[in-house]
């Protein structure tokens with residue numbers, strides 16, 4: 001066998017247009033990491049379908065990147081989510097889910113109604129999507145979830161710590177159950193997105209400056225950094241069942 005030969009599938013080389021003819025669905029695609037991933041997938045030739053709640057923002061994003069279509073709804077409305085999958089005209093190659101959000105509360109401060117909603121968004125939503133992906137996502141494609149490295153510190157918050165521990169295990173179990181569809185998890189640190197801006201308010205610039213000083217990479221991680229990894233995981237058909245840390249080394253230097 002010649003050097004570099006690949007057994008059991010095509011090699012995963014990244015060439016321009018590596019996603020040509022493929023369909024990528026981004027649930028949470030109108031802002032931040034999801035929008036940037038959709039943009040980079042488009043530039044690799046993919047057709048992209050965007051989901052977000054705010055119709056105006058979604059339509060603006062869809063126009064800006066030349067999305068094939070968009071659908072405005074709350075993804076935690078699981079009946080609506082089912083209809084969305086039923087109405088998709090084609091099979092899909094990849095689905096990325098970026099619509100969740102962190103809940104940093106300690107148990108003592110926890111609003112249980114909001115915590116329950118957060119469980120729906122962070123845990124039930126991926127499971128619903130995976131169920132609907134069976135038969136819709138083509139073999140070799142990936143489901144991509146996003147978690148974080150910050151929640152590995154127990155003091156980050158009760159629920160976020162629990163999800164951070166659970167998601168890699170869930171990803172592994174689903175990768176086995178859904179094969180040959182692939183399932184992967186990206187674990188990000190601070191990413192400079194509208195979500196981060198809204199969480200930090202007037203502390204944003206100070207936080208950026210702190211990260212520029214303390215991170216081993218000496219710069220702030222942006223949505224394009226995460227998007228580049230996401231697109232790589234779509235293209236690289238050897239990647240499944242794994243968690244990919246991308247935090248500029250944040251977990252190495254923060255207590």
Ligand SMILES: NC(=O)c1ccc[n+]([C@@H]2O[C@H](COP(=O)([O-])OP(=O)(O)OC[C@H]3O[C@@H](n4cnc5c(N)ncnc54)[C@H](OP(=O)(O)O)[C@@H]3O)[C@@H](O)[C@H]2O)c1
Pocket residue numbers: 027028029030031032033034051052053054055057073074075076097098099100101102121146147148149187188189190191192193194195196
């Ligand atoms: N930014 C960070 O530092 C960071 C770090 C680690 C992990 N993450 C995770 O990465 C993901 C994306 O974060 P981001 O910073 O890119 O956030 P973002 O800029 O706020 O983008 C979130 C996107 O998801 C959509 N969305 C939110 N909830 C939705 C729902 N229930 N149904 C449908 N669409 C929904 C938003 O649009 P609408 O609001 O219009 O619905 C928007 O398009 C989140 O899960 C976040 O927890 C972020």
